[in-house]
Amino acid sequence: MAAIVRPVMAFRNKLRPSVLVVLAGVVGGVGVEGKGQEPARAVSPLVAQDQPDPYEDRPIREVRLLRAEEGGKTGPLTGPNAQLALNQIRTLPGRPFRRQTVTQDISTLGGLGRFKTISAQVQLQTDGSVVVIYVLGEQPIIEDVQVVGNRVISDQEALAIAGALSGTAVDRFEIDRAARGIENLYREKGYYAVRVEVDEKELAASGILVYRIIEGERVRVMGVQFEGNVSFTARELRSAIRTTEYVPVFESGPLDDEVVQADVAELTKFYRDRGYLQVRASSRVTPAPNGKEAIVTFVVDEGPLYTLRSVKVRYVTPSAVAEYRERFAPDVRQIGSLTPEQMARLGRRCFTNEQAAGLMLLKAGDVYSLDKLNKSKAAIKAAYGTLGYIVDNVILGPGDVIVTEREVLNPERPEVDLVLEINEGKPAVAGMVTVLGNEKTRQQVILHNILVRPGRPLNVADVAESRKRLEASRLFERGSVRATIQPERPDEPGVRDxxxxxxxxxxxxxxxxxxxxxxxxxxxxxxxTQRNFDLFDPPRSAGELFSATGFRGGGQTARLEILPGNLSQRYSVSLTEPHFLDSDYSATGRVYLNTRRYRVYDEERLGTGFGIGRRFGTVWEGSVGARVELVDISDVEPSSTVDLFEAEGQNLMTSVGVRLTRDTTDDRLRPSRGSYTSLGVDQFGALGGDYSFTRLAAGYKTFITLHESFLGYKTVLKLDSSVGYIPQGQGDAPLFERLYLGGQSFRGFSNRGVSPVGIRKDTGQLGRDPVGGSFSCFFGAEVNQPVYEDVIGVVAFIDTGTVQESFGLDQYRVSVGVGMRVFIPQVSPMPLAFDFGFPLLKEDTDRKRLFTFSIDVPF
Known part of the structure; x- marks a missing residue:
């Protein structure tokens, strides 16, 4: 007998485009017959929402899984999908029927992605029980993935993108995504017109997913043009875009529509950053008749150039606005912001219009630059940071102070009235500084690098600088140092640890x-080298000695250096304590033996030195040092100068020196901005010895970024100057302590090649050997242009200067040259320098050198 088969619900998998909609109505004759079934009769397809379900709470006799077949037929569901479905459903024999449970089962089965159609039906039995039937339309399985029509890319390259679909259910979203991935691979190679299609007939017939690739012609950009650009040259605009022209060997120049559209946005940003607030940009691609080449034209409508007319500040801090309304304007329905005068009336610290304008890089009358505006907003936030407000930081992330701009354009003239709306947040006072993770390093070593002081306004810049200093100490894993500002203490509002x-x-x-x-x-x-040495923590056992846990944790740097060579040799042992006796002073001690073979003599220095230094703020540093050494001059050739014979033998040298430096560079190893200033004086003979004289030195280097590419690679100009002077003159200083230039210090000349020459002892005539001077000066400029990322760069330089027997600028030398910088981190943290120098002005006695090879040490 036929049974009453009542459809419960149908399912469409909305996450899969291939799933079909099944709307179940009255279903009869589904091939399900059994004993004790109620005669078939018509029923309404669904039970109304306000009527009770007639099958609710009836006992479930059986749960069946059927497979939907073509022509509306069904058959038993077998195989892995059957077991998978049974494991997922919660409608089970012996339990009461729940329509809600069946609904959840259908949703669960749909989420598996294995079935394209799912419906549930119920049969009422004569004994009052029910049989629940799930009719599942299985999703086809992709048996294999193949690609045809590909000549430019290999099968392996294409299957690296689409091959993972083999063995998975047919999923239109994933199939299309793989097709687009293959197209993107072609676009990277310049095949802009590529199309990737799916062979639907083959997929339906055999389950094999075949991607048919129509490669098209490779399109190269043979020209990039600009129209409408009046204020900027094409060369300037090219620096803002990524679309490049085809250059054999060096540049493939592929045409990519996505890159072109991104370039349009970058051009718009380029103009807006320079005051053209109403600029409009578009692009036009003109293909060649052969379909292989194209010209990309960027069309620009610049609009007027806007300048800044005025700056006003409005405060939108919710607590301040609410307080003002409650105290002074209770009848006002809504107050959006407060003026500086209204904030002052509340007794709150704030910046006036004039103070805010003074902090800004963008001034009234300037071209309205969005870049300067953003830097001006950052300057205002930084000012708030010094007052204890939590501001944005590159290292620590976003803060509480929010500065937004509202631009009011003058309808009559291209001028902007700028309104800065400031939400200050709440000021904070620094609480406790807690350090975690230092198992060996002493707590005090870390705290010496922390600028935050409890009880003072919490400056985010100090927190970030503290983290930077700890990273620079190299005591911890790179990138592992975290400094986070904690929420307010519940018992002490405004205090943040x-x-x-x-x-x-x-x-x-x-x-x-x-x-x-x-x-x-x-x-x-x-x-x-041991960078975390502790002289006062010797090993307490043999185990600590051999496990290297002794002499650890003090933050000192101990170094043993042995550098043998064919021309020079250096041997030294040094110890540096960055916080001598837990103070803000550093101390350094060193014992050394240096030897050097010059062309006409040998020099050996055996000595020791000690110095004490201190930082003043974040850029200034001072030091005082003393040195005692024995200098031995030997193997002097008979043709050498009188000055050299006077210094032959052993010479006891002592000196006390003072040095002051100021460093504002952005990177100690590869600076691109900032300057480095040094001032020094050494008094020889201060502790006794064979000579007594004074040597003064001053130097200044500045680094200027001339251009920064789209990828962040910088063209840097370095200006270098230095002066040295011995007031007592050349006669009071021995030859080995006088001033020289040449080699790395003056390219185009050999080491010590720029110097006065002495009188030969054997002939009494002027020789060619350098004897040094009492005055030296140097001025140079160098431009470093990256050519391959930040790994390879080319430089052009000019070096000028002189070394004199007395103060003066006679016998001035000039050299020019070119070179290369190669950065190999595994070899050196600084680039290798290869320079070719060509003297333009020189003396007959100077010693020239065409090629100089060294490490490009910035200071």
């Missing part, structure tokens, strides 16, 4: 190798 988390690293280093330097020659290197 700072949590510093570190992960210690191996601070010992053992290096050996070989280096070549055009001044020092071939040099071997053997160094042992």
């Amino acid at each position: 700072v949590l510093v988390e570190v992960t210690e690293t191996n601070t010992g280093e053992f290096n050996f190798g070989v280096a070549v330097d055009s001044d020092a020659g071939l040099v071997g290197q053997f160094t042992v």
